[in-house]
Amino acid sequence: AKNIHIIGDAIQTSPLMPKSGHMANQHAKVCAAAVVDLLSGRQPEQNPMLTNTCYSFINDKEVIHVASVHAWNAEKKTLLVVPGSGGLSPGPAELEATYANSWATNIWSDMLT
Numbered sequence: 001a002k003n004i005h006i007i008g009d010a011i012q013t014s015p016l017m018p019k020s021g022h023m024a025n026q027h028a029k030v031c032a033a034a035v036v037d038l039l040s041g042r043q044p045e046q047n048p049m050l051t052n053t054c055y056s057f058i059n060d061k062e063v064i065h066v067a068s069v070h071a072w073n074a075e076k077k078t079l080l081v082v083p084g085s086g087g088l089s090p091g092p093a094e095l096e097a098t099y100a101n102s103w104a105t106n107i108w109s110d111m112l113t
Contacts, residue, residue, distance in 0.1 A: 014079040028051040055100035062092035
């Protein structure tokens with residue numbers, strides 16, 4: 001329906017799109033930008049791209065991650081993983097914990113301030 005925007009877990013996600021806080025943040029930003037464009041009489045972005053990074057603590061010092069980039073595919077009318085864009089940690093690492101904590105600080109700041 002015109003001017004109705006549904007995002008996140010309320011929609012069927014794209015193939016291989018993770019359900020993560022990072023992805024929810026990306027969905028919200030794309031949707032908000034589209035609403036602002038529509039209210040301003042502009043055409044919303046027709047080829048959005050979303051990034052995802054998900055960190056998992058293995059113990060109190062080591063972390064692993066999974067990352068991906070998703071681009072709009074007009075032919076299939078969905079977001080698809082960009083080939084070669086993602087990756088997994090080679091294994092648990094203390095440096096990944098630093099990245100995870102920095103990610104958390106940044107996304108919380110982005111969402112809560």
